[in-house]
Amino acid sequence: MTTNNRYLPMTNADEREMLDLIGVSSIDDLFADIPESIRYNKSLQIEKALKEPELVSFFQKLANENVSVKDYPSFLGAGVYEHYIPSIVDHVISRSEFYTAYTPYQPEISQGELQAIFEFQSMICELTGMDIANSSMYDGPTALSEAAMLSCGHTKKKTILVSKAVHPEARAVLATNAYGQGFNVVEIDAANGTTDVEDLEANYGDDTACVIVQHPNFFGSLEPLAEIEAIAHQGKAQFVVSSNPLALGLLKPPGAFGADIVIGDAQPFGISTQFGGPHCGYFATTKKLMRKTPGRLVGQTVDENGDRGFVLTLQAREQHIRRDKATSNICSNQALNALAASVAMTALGKQGVKEMATQNVQKATYLKQALKQNGVALVHEASTFNEFVVQMNDEVATVNKKLFEKGFIGGYDLGKDDTERKGQMLLAVTELRTKNELDRFAQELGAIVV
Numbered sequence: 001m002t003t004n005n006r007y008l009p010m011t012n013a014d015e016r017e018m019l020d021l022i023g024v025s026s027i028d029d030l031f032a033d034i035p036e037s038i039r040y041n042k043s044l045q046i047e048k049a050l051k052e053p054e055l056v057s058f059f060q061k062l063a064n065e066n067v068s069v070k071d072y073p074s075f076l077g078a079g080v081y082e083h084y085i086p087s088i089v090d091h092v093i094s095r096s097e098f099y100t101a102y103t104p105y106q107p108e109i110s111q112g113e114l115q116a117i118f119e120f121q122s123m124i125c126e127l128t129g130m131d132i133a134n135s136s137m138y139d140g141p142t143a144l145s146e147a148a149m150l151s152c153g154h155t156k157k158k159t160i161l162v163s164k165a166v167h168p169e170a171r172a173v174l175a176t177n178a179y180g181q182g183f184n185v186v187e188i189d190a191a192n193g194t195t196d197v198e199d200l201e202a203n204y205g206d207d208t209a210c211v212i213v214q215h216p217n218f219f220g221s222l223e224p225l226a227e228i229e230a231i232a233h234q235g236k237a238q239f240v241v242s243s244n245p246l247a248l249g250l251l252k253p254p255g256a257f258g259a260d261i262v263i264g265d266a267q268p269f270g271i272s273t274q275f276g277g278p279h280c281g282y283f284a285t286t287k288k289l290m291r292k293t294p295g296r297l298v299g300q301t302v303d304e305n306g307d308r309g310f311v312l313t314l315q316a317r318e319q320h321i322r323r324d325k326a327t328s329n330i331c332s333n334q335a336l337n338a339l340a341a342s343v344a345m346t347a348l349g350k351q352g353v354k355e356m357a358t359q360n361v362q363k364a365t366y367l368k369q370a371l372k373q374n375g376v377a378l379v380h381e382a383s384t385f386n387e388f389v390v391q392m393n394d395e396v397a398t399v400n401k402k403l404f405e406k407g408f409i410g411g412y413d414l415g416k417d418d419t420e421r422k423g424q425m426l427l428a429v430t431e432l433r434t435k436n437e438l439d440r441f442a443q444e445l446g447a448i449v450v
Helices: 012-022 027-031 052-064 088-093 111-128 140-155 168-181 197-203 225-232 287-292 335-373 396-405 435-449
Strands: 159-163 184-188 208-214 238-242 261-265 281-285 296-302 308-315 387-391 424-428
Touching: 012 027, 088 335, 111 281, 111 296, 111 308, 111 335, 140 159, 140 168, 140 208, 140 238, 140 261, 140 281, 140 287, 159 168, 159 197, 168 184, 184 197, 197 225, 208 225, 225 238, 281 287, 335 387, 335 435, 396 424, 396 435
Parallel strands: 159 184, 159 208, 208 238, 238 261
Antiparallel strands: 261 281, 296 308, 387 424
């Protein structure tokens, strides 16, 4: 043990004191019960430790080999999106009272944290058109799975109908959770980029607990929510909609279509791509399901002096209530990322969010037309938000490699999740892409494809 590493508090003196206290002469004595024949008595095959400046330089060189969205224009979405983040977001979430805060069990010393969560809940309700929202969840797929579990528990049914136009990773999380609970998951086909309504109708039955769709869906298309809602509610099943919250700044909210639960990922607001995480799931529902909502809810109240205050009002977790009454084992929430989303939405304002969403639609539409003019075929003609699917005449990985050589981060390979979609690329366009970038991308992709 050395004493010149400032990151390790254990000194030689500390080590000696520990050994003396437990009555052994060396660290090796701690392994005396392990037979000599199975011990590893050689030196570990690792390189010699570097001094701090050398170590920083080594990893900096490795990092410089990466190319991120800061270097190349990105057209990769599929659940993680590069959006404008107001500079105030980092300033607020970096404050120590938020950055290091833990669970606000003691409201008298956690008013700032509790108010931040309350504001997040309020804005999610406005976007989704729902009555209540919880304090956030780990990510969108987690929220979707929890919505399905709630539906099964509430309806006492065991069959979950989920569209194949829902993000494949979310469907994988759902399948894992449903297996553990003994529920059945039936995947509904997608036709022309949206949920096949006829297939949904054919699979709907007396044991259906919920119908789950994504809007805009994984292919970027807008689902016919009114038609799907009518099918979902013909029995006692619940209607669950997963939505990109930015899109809801422009689209009619799922709550207006009779959704029972609206879930999704708040990553588009104030949370950078960060190589894929962490995220912040949201969960919004009706007052009827309030006491079955996973996680926790922050409520507004007044103290004995009549001053406004905030408290944890409802918690469905077994740690807080009788185990047999618990409806979720979600242990925490993404308070810091929820705060980032709240600050971003506040900085943008209602009109700013609408303008941001509008630019996503307009720029995606512009790229569609530019790609067509350059000989690139669209797979679906359905209305979309900021993503759409194009057909390649080569492996998507090969096309993306060529695009990278031209200075672009290409789209998502749909063939990785579905062999029937081999050669199809999902492209995402956000408000950050410029006209020049869109024109150059269309020309380069056209040259590769044609």
